[in-house]
Amino acid sequence: MNSARDEILERIRDATGGATEGRQAEYAAIPRNYQRAGTLDVAGKLELFVDRLDDYGATVYHAREHDVAACVAEALRARGKASLLVPRDLPRAWLPEGFNFFREGPSYHEVDASEGVLTDCAVAIASTGTIVLRHSAGEARRALSLIPDYHLCVVFAAQVVETVPQGIEQMKAFVHIPITTIAGPSATADIEMTRVKGVHGPRALDVILA
Amino acid sequence: MSTYVGDAANAPKFQTAAKALVNDTQVRHNVRHATSVIRQKRAKVVGEMADWEQLRESGHEIKQHVMRHLDFYLDQFEKTCTAAGGQVHWARDADEANSIIVGLVKAQQAKEVIKVKTMTSDEIRLNAALEAAGITPYETDLADLIVQLGEDKPSHIVVPALHRNRMEIRRIFLDKMNLPELSDTPEDLAAAARVYLREKFLRVPVAISGANFAIAETGSVCVVESEGNGRMCVSLPRVLISLIGIEKVIPTFQDLEVYLQTLPRSATGERMNPYNSIWTGITPDDGPQEFHVVLLDNGRTKVLADREARETLDCIRCGACLNACPVYRQTGGHAYGSVYGGPIGAILTPQLQSMAHSQTLPYASSLCGACYEVCPVKINIPEILVHLRNTVVERGDAPFVEKMAMKAAAYVLESPEHLARARKFGRMAQSPFAKNGVISHLPGGLDAWTAVRDLPAIPEESFREWWLKREREAG
Numbered sequence: 001m002n003s004a005r006d007e008i009l010e011r012i013r014d015a016t017g018g019a020t021e022g023r024q025a026e027y028a029a030i031p032r033n034y035q036r037a038g039t040l041d042v043a044g045k046l047e048l049f050v051d052r053l054d055d056y057g058a059t060v061y062h063a064r065e066h067d068v069a070a071c072v073a074e075a076l077r078a079r080g081k082a083s084l085l086v087p088r089d090l091p092r093a094w095l096p097e098g099f100n101f102f103r104e105g106p107s108y109h110e111v112d113a114s115e116g117v118l119t120d121c122a123v124a125i126a127s128t129g130t131i132v133l134r135h136s137a138g139e140a141r142r143a144l145s146l147i148p149d150y151h152l153c154v155v156f157a158a159q160v161v162e163t164v165p166q167g168i169e170q171m172k173a174f175v176h177i178p179i180t181t182i183a184g185p186s187a188t189a190d191i192e193m194t195r196v197k198g199v200h201g202p203r204a205l206d207v208i209l210a
Numbered sequence: 211m212s213t214y215v216g217d218a219a220n221a222p223k224f225q226t227a228a229k230a231l232v233n234d235t236q237v238r239h240n241v242r243h244a245t246s247v248i249r250q251k252r253a254k255v256v257g258e259m260a261d262w263e264q265l266r267e268s269g270h271e272i273k274q275h276v277m278r279h280l281d282f283y284l285d286q287f288e289k290t291c292t293a294a295g296g297q298v299h300w301a302r303d304a305d306e307a308n309s310i311i312v313g314l315v316k317a318q319q320a321k322e323v324i325k326v327k328t329m330t331s332d333e334i335r336l337n338a339a340l341e342a343a344g345i346t347p348y349e350t351d352l353a354d355l356i357v358q359l360g361e362d363k364p365s366h367i368v369v370p371a372l373h374r375n376r377m378e379i380r381r382i383f384l385d386k387m388n389l390p391e392l393s394d395t396p397e398d399l400a401a402a403a404r405v406y407l408r409e410k411f412l413r414v415p416v417a418i419s420g421a422n423f424a425i426a427e428t429g430s431v432c433v434v435e436s437e438g439n440g441r442m443c444v445s446l447p448r449v450l451i452s453l454i455g456i457e458k459v460i461p462t463f464q465d466l467e468v469y470l471q472t473l474p475r476s477a478t479g480e481r482m483n484p485y486n487s488i489w490t491g492i493t494p495d496d497g498p499q500e501f502h503v504v505l506l507d508n509g510r511t512k513v514l515a516d517r518e519a520r521e522t523l524d525c526i527r528c529g530a531c532l533n534a535c536p537v538y539r540q541t542g543g544h545a546y547g548s549v550y551g552g553p554i555g556a557i558l559t560p561q562l563q564s565m566a567h568s569q570t571l572p573y574a575s576s577l578c579g580a581c582y583e584v585c586p587v588k589i590n591i592p593e594i595l596v597h598l599r600n601t602v603v604e605r606g607d608a609p610f611v612e613k614m615a616m617k618a619a620a621y622v623l624e625s626p627e628h629l630a631r632a633r634k635f636g637r638m639a640q641s642p643f644a645k646n647g648v649i650s651h652l653p654g655g656l657d658a659w660t661a662v663r664d665l666p667a668i669p670e671e672s673f674r675e676w677w678l679k680r681e682r683e684a685g
Contacts, residue, residue: 005288005300008456008507012281015515023279027461030271034261034468052481108412108446128482141496142445142487146438147412164482165467171488175428175463176294178445178489178496181470183482186438190353190369191376191396192240193247199352199400200407201438201485 038126038162045126045162046209052129053207056184057197063210068154069096071208072118075152079204085117085148087140094118094154104140111143116150116202122174124160125167128183131155131207132171135178142178151202153182156210213303213509215333215562216363221547224556224570228537228545237373241365241542244372245533251479252530252584259475269468270588273524276459277514283426283459284505290429294491296501303508304334310504311336311418311451312343318449320345320416324407326433326443327351328420329367329527330453330506332549333562336418347418348410350439352403359386365543367550368477368529373542407439417443417498421454422526423469424503427462430490431503434473436483444487450498455506457523469526472586476528509562518597522557524587531581531591537574546571553581553591557598565598569607572598611655626674636668644668 038045050060059078061071073096076084083100095101095118102114111117122134131153133139145151161167171179186201197203221227231237256262276283288298301307315323323340325331325347337347337358349358356371357364360382364370371379380394387406392398419440423432431452433440444450460469466488474483492501513522532538532552543551548559548568556571572595575581581591602608608616622632643649644667652660659665671679 004302004306007302008300008505008511009281009285011507011511012284012456012514015511016278016280018281019278020282023282026278027275030268030275031264032268032468034264034268034471036467056484112408112412125482130482135493135496142441143497146441146445164471165464168464168467168470172463175430175488176490178487178493180441180488181482181486183480183484185484186436187484188352188400188437189247189478190351190356190371191379191399193244193369193372194396196396196400199404199437199439200350200411200442 034165035163036165038166040126040162042157045160046157048162049124049126049129049160050209052126053184056129056205058129058184059206061206061208063208066210068094068208068210071210072096072152073099075206075208079116079150079206081115081150083115084150084152085111085114085144087119087138087144089137090118090120091138104144108143108147111147114148116152116204117145117148118152118154119145120154121159123167123170124155125164126160126162128164130164130167131182132167133180133182134171134174135180142180145180146201149198149202150204150206151182151185152206152208154208154210212305213563214335215509215559215568216335216549218548218559219563219567221568224545224547224574227547228541228574231541231545236375237542237544238540240373240375242539244366244369245539248369248479248529248533252476252533253479255475255479255481259471262472265468265472266586266588269472269526269586270521270524272460272465272468273587274521276461277457277520277523280456280459280514283461284456286426287424287429287459288505290427291424291431291491291503292429294429296429296491296503299502299504301504301506301508304506307334307453307504307506307508308336308339311453312339312345314449314451314502315340315345315416316343318416320414320449322346322348322410322414323416323418324348324350324410324414324443324447325354326417326419326435326440327354327370328418328453329364329549330420330455331418332364334453334506334508336453348407348414350407350411350443351435352400352437352439355403355407356382359383363544364549365551366529366532367527367552367554368532373544407442411439411442411446415447416449416451417447419443419450419452421452421458422473423466424454424459425461425463425466426459428490430463430488432466432486432488434470434483435485435487436478436480438485441485441487444489445497447498449500449502451502451504453504453506455508456510457525473526473528476530476584476586509564512564513558513561516561519557519561519594521587521589522554522561522594524589525554525558526587527554528586530584530586534580534584535575536578536580537576541574546574553595554589557591557594560598565601565605569602569605572602611658630674633668633672637670640667
């Protein structure tokens, strides 16, 4: 047995009196009177989400009749890009003609040399403009949406919840898969509290709302 | 084996260090500017939350519950993390944690490590331990990088280089990154850091992180950040080592719904910080294939044992109390002589060292209560400061003049006769110093009081004397 472990646990029991009884009931009795459910209708929720994304400086493209490919083409033209990395399982229908798309798999250095990455997401939280990536299938391993300088993310309206507790509730279902939450592009305010977009993560984030 | 908090045991008294620092107008300007900006941003995004007080209350209650059952939750975390492929180590103190981590890095035959901002690693002086073992640590948080390259010390727990301005940072980067030229715009400085660190992110095989939350129920670890350096460190290298203070454990994944609302708004004034990474053990084909957690005590169980100060351990390191503190805003973080400055540092640092060092820190406060008001987990810092001052006095470590003054006050206030005699004596004694009913300069050790404030003189006639006279005259 690890003696440091035993000693620390012993010190803790000495300090707390080693109370073990009623722990579950005590935890269940913790007051949680904060807002959990949303209050907005669907349109209001999406409007709030878009407003938060605007606040972070992300460009939002609205897909008409779920035509994701048209938005991808529009975003790539606006950014002057000819190619993107895509996760293995990303739907082929999302990829417009006239651009190059590389399926994931290359080394970190090849990812680093790419023009950007296109992924989907698992959940989005309107009140904080947060996009949640569950790193499997359409969101790929973590390196893919991290190393490139540009991240284009597809969010479906049905994936958007209003509050943080609602988002966490959804995330519980896939907690054993690595999760990244994203709220706007990489940023720092370490120099004189001046916000600079883009340090190590993607410096630009665009969102397609489908 | 020993417990220490950075170099705090050798730091000068707060009052001594503060005196020098308040004369550094550049540092004061930088600190004031930065803290003012964060305070405004925080006030705005906290103001829009109708349920802020309820979130604070829950955040507080969850932490208090964890502290009462810390043994259970640590044991549960160890089990769940291990089941997910992680390896859990326990460290009684700073030396033990350093030797575990150095051993793990050496086992990889690695000569370099990349680090995500972890104040806990500064607490245990991990970088010095790594360097002594021939391992080069690279700080990857921009502010930490500025501190490391500038051979400086952190002055804030969230924004460690806030005492530096852009011109100073430009000079440090030019020098240490061997750049031919560089402007002093924050954009260019951040871009220089991006280039400098990118090659290290892609190459260095071992990363060291801290953690904001360790989740007992699932064995998951959560790192909260803005720049993406955290994501790089926890997802690119082959091996990840997370150094986690034992107080960072929370019961369930759901508890994140409280802290992921209060932490970013309190720390940087954002509704949500740009990135949170949450991972559970090891995932085949994604990220590190070897994951170690080092659970650190280093004095925390001593804090836990003191019921009146236990909630010090509730801290989620948002730094809001530093930004709000009128003392911190004047002196900056270096005056505290610890990696943990400001109000939370003033209570945490001496306690971690069993109150044997940093005894002047509980006095580094006017007890105005601004820290308590902004604390997202409702730590009653002013009350703990007073409690710790009491501990200092009980240990006999109070300053001589204060001890004498308190003894004298106890005698004088013991009976009306003592008070009357003291008043008479005081009136005579004060005559060389009192002017227009005010004493602005006292002699000897008492001048510490009058250096910054006036003392009202004892009046010619007290209320009691007036009353007695009135009774006599009425007769």
